[in-house]
Amino acid sequence: MSLPVILIDDESIILNALQQLLSIEGFESQVFNSASDAFKTLTPDWPGIVVTDINMPGMDGIAFLREALKQDPELPVIMLTGHGDISTAVEAMRIGAYDFLEKPFSNEHLLDVLRRASDKRKLVLENRQLKEELSAQGTAGPRILGNNPKIKALRQVLARIKDIPADVLIKGETGSGKDLVARYLHYNSKRANENFVAINCGAIPETMIESELFGFEAGAFTSAQKRRVGKIEHANGGTFFLDEIESMPMPLQIKLLRVLEERKIEPLGTNKAVDLDIRFVAAAKVDLKELVEAGQFREDLYYRLNVINVEIPPLRERKEDISLLFQHFTAIASSRFGTDVPKLDSEQLYKLESHNWPGNIRELRNTAERFVLMGGESVQSEPVVDDGQATGMTLAEKVAYFERSVLQSALQEHEGRLVDVQQQLGLPRKTLYDKMRKYGLVKDDFKVVQ
Incomplete structure (x- = not known):
């Protein structure tokens, strides 16, 4: 999916032509004849790219660039410059412009620069979101666990x-x-x-x-x-x-x-x-x-x-998180009750993931506490309800489901220590990493919370 683009130029003919080109190529764009008007629409995490002319009345492209980068230093701003303005374009690059195009430029060149800028912007925004999540998850207090x-x-x-x-x-x-x-x-x-x-x-x-x-x-x-x-x-x-x-x-x-x-x-x-x-x-x-x-x-x-x-x-819509959540709740319960955390085998994990969980997270937490108190003998007090998680699957889907369950069980047993998991399952390191990536499994999720 392409990111939105802001187009700034005091010549309406150029704006209309650029907007039409971007629309054909799948880019959503906003056009502005004034750089100051365009600046008012920007926010620190605006998820897009800016293409602006340099020479404009009022706030010119250089002034816009300076102000925009004060608000978001990683905002990709592509500068359009006329022939003979190369020194100005070099100044723009020194300030922090993503790239510049000298008029007249080809459509293919502009689109190539936009796509590269879009990829970079997506990566920047994803990293920001990840940092925010890690910061929130690392603070004392409630945590919302899961990879769904x-x-x-x-x-x-x-x-x-x-x-x-x-x-x-x-x-x-x-x-x-x-x-x-x-x-x-x-x-x-x-x-x-x-x-x-x-x-x-x-x-x-x-x-x-x-x-x-x-x-x-x-x-x-x-x-x-x-x-x-x-x-x-x-x-x-x-x-x-x-x-x-x-x-x-x-x-x-x-x-x-x-x-x-x-x-x-x-x-x-x-x-x-x-x-x-x-x-x-x-x-x-x-x-x-x-x-x-x-x-x-x-x-x-x-x-x-x-x-x-x-x-x-509901928990039934995020079953890939059950192993992580169950491990989290058993660690808390074992600390509270002063007991060891029992090991969860692949058959027990299958039962957990096959259950419909009408009581959602609260039911899973109670099940984890009972599992700890009973020394790992049972993961269910009621008959398991298989709501189609395994039945109705193709052979390939059942194999993948079983493989993921075995990996989760081994990771939990060894608390995310990959060397021990490799030895238990007889997998080369790269194969284990590839399979964990395939199923969205992260070793840190299986470390026991102290």
Whole structure:
């Protein structure tokens, strides 16, 4: 997929011709007659390439280049120069331009430079995302483990939105890790040193939830002997997590909507408002849109919460992560219970990956704890449900599935030590590396967490 391109030139004829050429070649482009107007659209991680003329009225190409590289030193900027402007083009290259083309240039030359610049830009952006993920995964606090593409995409989304001052709605099945995602978002944001406050809207009696959320002054009602700070006010400066938001009573939804819109709260028994600086994160295990259509959830509150939508995939859609997650949970359990981590054989791993996991991550964690407590004798307390993971496969698919399971089992047994895995499986080093790359297996994922 080609990256977007910004085209800047004060001659409309040239702009139109370039845009038409790029469109035919599959590039999406934006055109600007003014460099200053184009600069306003740039962001530090804008995922594209800039092609700009040098000689233009107002902000010229050199001035644009200097300002653009201050914002993003690795942005590829291709300069277009007329005959006789070679010294200026050399100056542009010294400043940091990706390349320059002397007019008139061939279409093939321009396209070749664009493709090379596109490849470089993709690599730069991928490296930035990887660094962000490694930084987040290396910090103390919640970690979102997994190599499934949906989980990688989830981590990338969370990295992008962690400091955006907008509320977030998390959707995921029971046990999929909605609380973990909310905590991960908080502890990797600039709010990390402030309070993270969570409340389950379905676990608090309807008669108590209002006072729990908003707090109250002494004498607000019969049993209110002294002032109590509500959960929302306690989260001021940090993050407030509303789990099972679909269970919130309709009258309270109206009051929550007002808080979200005004960023103020009035404790029960007082008219004095408290200003709030809070990120609200809500989570639902059902489709709120369907509840809105059924008249069971306020439409205005739904749209107010749904500024940024994050969806967690169920465990059955990321079965390649089961071995890694199971190993992680068994390491934690063995540390907590003061026992050794039992070894997981290939047959047990097959059972884990064949199970449908209706309880998602929570069910897997409980299974891992039971596995540790029982000394590795069992990985299931209920009959395994084969939902088609192995049945219905072609012979080649079954062989690949078995091969991947054997590799995972060996890597887990030897805690990612590749020399030991080679010896156990009788594989040359290059063959082992090739197979691990084929199945997306990383040795560091199998090191036991201390």
